[in-house]
Amino acid sequence: MAQQIPESLEGLTIAVLGGTGPQGRGLGRRFAAAGLPVVIGSRAADRAEQTAEDLAAATGGTVTGAANEDAAAAGDVVVVAVPYDGHAALLKEVAPALAGKVVVDCVNALGFDKQGAYALPVPEGSAAQQAELLLPDSTVVGAFHHVSAVLLEDPEVTSVDTDVLVLGDVREATTLVQDLAATIPGVRGIYGGRLRNAFQVEALTANLISVNRRYKAHAGLRVTDV
């Protein structure tokens, strides 16, 4: 499917589905602070509107809120930051609104027990590949899996010390999402391979949770020699 991928972020609206959760809210905050128009999506429109109001006040940016499907329709680039639980169901629902767009999947399929976090198997290979299958008319990119929501949401954190691995099969789309990552101060967007190699990037979040526990940290990753 031929699809027009924007060459730059200029003039683009970023929608964040699941934007009232910590990860989505944190990303929305940073994108808004960078001057990008942001639409927060949530299952309940009123919760999305409340979060949007808070983020607009905190950042001075342009942030609105809507139900996920309306947010999906309003965004030029759409970030999916919902729990893995509701991932497939949401994407099926909003697929028509996402047609022709770059969809950025941040979802980590994780389980938790007494020993901490662990990676859940994903039948499609990875959450990003699940999205790819469910959104045949969109261009799916995986990114933002490892960025600490705590750091994103902390107004005192002026620079976030991590790189974002960006995965995808369409170069123009991964480049655009690398640019999106780089709007967060301190962050570099680094191309990290094709979607077929997304699982391990998603699952590595379990390891970072182990690191955080052991070292009382908000760990991130930097790619060296790049």
Added chain:
Amino acid sequence: MAQQIPESLEGLTIAVLGGTGPQGRGLGRRFAAAGLPVVIGSRAADRAEQTAEDLAAATGGTVTGAANEDAAAAGDVVVVAVPYDGHAALLKEVAPALAGKVVVDCVNALGFDKQGAYALPVPEGSAAQQAELLLPDSTVVGAFHHVSAVLLEDPEVTSVDTDVLVLGDVREATTLVQDLAATIPGVRGIYGGRLRNAFQVEALTANLISVNRRYKAHAGLRVTDV
């Protein structure tokens, strides 16, 4: 199985099975340069002896060579750096010699095609968990998956800019292997979670290969906020 884990590297001999391949040879070189006695193991004793001679001359360290089984017997800590292909067969063969020891598995199960590297599924969950199953009398730790063999082998590289994620279920063993990683100048050994979370760390090597291709780099990873 109760097992005595050494509290420090002092007086320990490090064996490297598959020590004539780039990764094993690079690790052996760095351990020898750090003053640790090293035994290089290979299928063919004479090839191991040749590599050992080269490494001893290059580092001024104590390096000997032997067939894998003899190297396994000679090591106090045994690093497994063989291709995934021969991993299970080798471990079955040397299991008795590894009993009671800390075994450090560095193996990445990767496939390669025109589009680059990709992670192979491992029936046991990961190469490290495969080792754990085959070595019920050893303590298995996963580590050194991401360290560039090119950098390890380059005598001009005086400091290797990467952290080593160390995975395992026995704290004394992961601590010892963190110390082993830290003998390589520039490297920190960072606890990275339990063995059940080893797969994604092993598989992430495919992504680093993609990074290396795209950026013409020898990429490594640093864990931030630790």
